[in-house]
Amino acid sequence: MSKLTDLTITEALAGLDAKKFSAVEIAEAHVKAMGSDAARGMNAYITETPELAMKQAKEADARRAAGKAGAMDGIPIAIKDLYCTKGVRTTAASKILDNFTPTYESTVTQKLLDSGCVTLGKANLDEFAMGSSTISSAFNPTISPWSGAEPAKAARKLVPGGSSGGSSAVVAARIAMAATATDTGGSIRQPAGFTGTVGIKPTYGRCSRWGIIAYASSLDQAGPITRSVSDAALMLKVMAGFDDKDSTSVDMPVPDFSAAIGQSVKGMRIGIPREYRIDGINAEVNAAWDRGAQMLRDAGAEVVEVSLPHTKYALPVYYIIAPAEASSNLARYDGVRFGKRVMGEGLNGMYENTRGAGFGKEVQRRILMGTYVLSAGYYDAYYLKAQKVRRRIRNDFEEAFKNCDAILTPTAPSTAFAIGEKQDDPIAMYLEDVFTVTLNLAGLPGIAVPVGLAQNGLPLGLQLIGKAFDEMTLFKAASALEKAAGFTAKPAFVA
């Protein structure tokens, strides 16, 4: 039997049903793995909750024995520390919330708890999910398990991507079977690509945002990071669904995503957007993209060229809209009702000192940018203009989808970079999201699947983009790609 930490969700559920092992045994294996020096050296968890996990695992075993097991009963997962968890500290990786313990549970984590999940802890991220590396966490960067057998001692400490870098790192390193993540411009798919894991951002409105700390509300979506496409289908089914508490949640039935796994892609039309051939993209990334297209062709799909003419404007649009929404969302951190307070002269002095001391550099930069583009005299030139170009970007996809069922692109422009690289120039870091950010602007679903290793030994991922609310087609194509690629590589460090 393989190690309990190495099982996929699907394998673990089968083993639990067959009484090969118990949820307590699975939880023990993960808690032990999480506490090893090498695992702690990754700095992937901000808060570990081993006692809670063991208690939940006991309850999971009791439910299964009583024939009342839920869809993910006994599965140990990590929770991105952007989801509010009742009674468990929730920081958004910011100093301003370093002592915040929610008195309520986010809708998505409640659904996971109701399905029987065991929660190992709160995973690290870029502060307020603003970043592509997990370097901007106020609780220090997460180091990718791909860096070396002891990630903290590696000469080149690689990033696990971001913002959901703690989530991708723990799943890749086998110290959680899966993890929740969120995606505003690529924060599920890029970290999945960097760590050889699977990540799906569903259609905007599919998962409730209630209780997830807001970054840019018109772009934020929840989703899972897992080690297989079928695990992603299973977990997304649990996470998704209408919620009265989120006014942008969509009241539509959630299909059985798992039914799409392994289905034939014969006759499916896969679009290749010509504008995604960008100068300066790693040649191996382009080669993996071509191989991925060939794999789908070999599986019976038809590959067609499509055009998304406004692609190059997606990042500039994002860096107006996301900071604008962030500057509004982050106004609530004022040192009055929750979070840090730093006294100053009068009320304004307290606000300014609190926010000046509580927010990190990148968060401050985005608040300033957002305030500027929304301020009198600039609103039309920047914000309104960006919203108009945003519609053109969405219209591009509508046109492209008249001629195809899904679109194949790379996940990120390169393999994982190291801590210290790309940090001098914010725009260089922003370019990490060049292939992913368009979907958030258009509200479309996208899934990242690992397809191979580059010559430097690091994972390469491809992204499939679907029509709104057509995750079924995505899962179908992603499982075909997964099967053809046969990605089995593991990071240098696994628990």
Place this chain on the structure above:
Amino acid sequence: MSIDPKTVSRIAHLSRLKIPEAEQAAIAGELSKILDWVAQLNEVDVTGIEPLANVNDMAMRRRADIVNDGDKVKDILANAPAHTANFFTVPKVVE
């Protein structure tokens, strides 16, 4: 340069962020660089295009006008940096 240190000081105050004067010039440079980069949006013709705020083009859902939550004073005050009885407390506002 699109933004000068004086503008940084103004938007920092609008944002209620304390930015030390010594850092304002550097931040002005960074923000200007980003603004110069986003200026490429001026190339795009948006004549007749409606701004997109909600990707699903949904009308805002309404709920019944009934109380469905509340009476959670203890929960609401649980994370307050300072409170007295059932009130948040702040520095003196009115002299």
